[in-house]
Amino acid sequence: MAVIASTALLVTEHRNQQLDLLRTALSVVVDPLKYLVNAPTELVQHASESVSSYVALKKENERLREEQLIHQTQLLKFEALEKENIRLRALLENSFKLGEQVLIAELLSVNMAPYEHIVVVNKGTRFGVHPQQPVLDANGVVGQVFRALPFTSEIMLITDLNHAIPVQVNRNGLLTIAVGSGQLNRLNLPFLPSNADIRPGDLLITSGLGGTFPQGYPVATVDEFTSQPNKPFANITATPKAQLDRNRELMIVWSKSTPVPLITKPVPPVTEPVTTSTTPVPAEAEPVPAVKKPVPPVSKPVLPVKKIARPVAKPAVVPEADADE
Amino acid sequence: MNDNYYGFGRIIFTLLVAMCLRIAPWPADLATFNPDWVLLSLIYWSLAVPERVGIFHAWTFGLLTDVLTGRLFGQYALAYSLVIYICLKLHKRLRQFPVIQQGLFIFFCLLLSQLLLFLIKNIQNPAQLRATFWLPVFTGTFCWPLVYTVLRFVRLARRIK
Numbered sequence: 001m002a003v004i005a006s007t008a009l010l011v012t013e014h015r016n017q018q019l020d021l022l023r024t025a026l027s028v029v030v031d032p033l034k035y036l037v038n039a040p041t042e043l044v045q046h047a048s049e050s051v052s053s054y055v056a057l058k059k060e061n062e063r064l065r066e067e068q069l070i071h072q073t074q075l076l077k078f079e080a081l082e083k084e085n086i087r088l089r090a091l092l093e094n095s096f097k098l099g100e101q102v103l104i105a106e107l108l109s110v111n112m113a114p115y116e117h118i119v120v121v122n123k124g125t126r127f128g129v130h131p132q133q134p135v136l137d138a139n140g141v142v143g144q145v146f147r148a149l150p151f152t153s154e155i156m157l158i159t160d161l162n163h164a165i166p167v168q169v170n171r172n173g174l175l176t177i178a179v180g181s182g183q184l185n186r187l188n189l190p191f192l193p194s195n196a197d198i199r200p201g202d203l204l205i206t207s208g209l210g211g212t213f214p215q216g217y218p219v220a221t222v223d224e225f226t227s228q229p230n231k232p233f234a235n236i237t238a239t240p241k242a243q244l245d246r247n248r249e250l251m252i253v254w255s256k257s258t259p260v261p262l263i264t265k266p267v268p269p270v271t272e273p274v275t276t277s278t279t280p281v282p283a284e285a286e287p288v289p290a291v292k293k294p295v296p297p298v299s300k301p302v303l304p305v306k307k308i309a310r311p312v313a314k315p316a317v318v319p320e321a322d323a324d325e
Numbered sequence: 326m327n328d329n330y331y332g333f334g335r336i337i338f339t340l341l342v343a344m345c346l347r348i349a350p351w352p353a354d355l356a357t358f359n360p361d362w363v364l365l366s367l368i369y370w371s372l373a374v375p376e377r378v379g380i381f382h383a384w385t386f387g388l389l390t391d392v393l394t395g396r397l398f399g400q401y402a403l404a405y406s407l408v409i410y411i412c413l414k415l416h417k418r419l420r421q422f423p424v425i426q427q428g429l430f431i432f433f434c435l436l437l438s439q440l441l442l443f444l445i446k447n448i449q450n451p452a453q454l455r456a457t458f459w460l461p462v463f464t465g466t467f468c469w470p471l472v473y474t475v476l477r478f479v480r481l482a483r484r485i486k
Binding site for chain 1: 341344350351357359384392393399400402403457
């Protein structure tokens, strides 16, 4: 009986993912265990934080403040550059992509399976996480959401044996695929010929092909290039930029996969910063976002990155929407 | 009746502890040695109180372990229920054996379970596994006296019969 039942389950899930509901239900029973196992680690961390000295804290605070200032100034420039980029793209009659939203998730220190690089974080479908979302840290791409459960989600790292990520050499735009090696500090690039223009030290960024990862995030640096004379492909290895074994905080990203359609005006109101959107806007410019939210399930916990069209109720638009009904 | 209920609570509790141990954050080197605690405790309970812990429990906890470790649904359920079936068939004989001799039997049980997991993994996506994949079988065998002693203590403390 049990054998038949479990075989049936195995076959069903292997063929297609129809059992998500059952898994979700069971995960509600099991997920507290993950938090329980994580508790001692968190306790130790909390304790070490609360006994750290005043001087050390002050020093860290100073350092962070400086860092923040630098980043802020860089962002100022970034805003201007992005505007310019949008204008130029509009001149070229090209579409552009909206920014991304991120959600910060914390790693739970549990060990799922020794041979797979899958980690668990403390945010799940309750926060709107869904499978195949890209996950980043401060330095680069970490992986993608593999399975989202209500209270936790499982994230497959880019170094997992079953993971591959489309990348591009930043220097010359050479496209290839980086495959996980099963070791936390190594990626393989098995599909490049021996005469490919790639050198140790080259930065690999996401190419945006495949649609899972947004374009332009750093993935790894090439550290070894060995051409194998008797084989068609070279032996290239790279080191991931993200600190896969050290980070406790990860960022889950919502990227707008559909590009914003062609714009006719040089400065569209979509990209206006939130602070200026309270000024009266021409009513025909953006009637739609005021009525329905762009990303409804994630609106509460998500920290907006600079350029997101927030569902701000514009005084100039809402009455008009009522008048339509 | 009430006493029975409490005894069953104990059994569930030990199994939950075993599940916690299963996902405990061991250092990476030790993680490859981490034996299948859930199966070990299921084997103990099925040998000690076969009328209480049967294939149904093995199957249920197998499913929970599947969810816990993010496996394909049903593979632990399959492995556990097969092993527990064998244990139930042989429990009268096995109880007479000394712990060391039981260890040999446990070794084969763990090997069977790991073999099933290996087969399912291979069908799912053929990946090369290192020889260390089989290490939990050996460490599990060495941990059996420990599991036996601890769970026996729990059982006798509550007089679970």
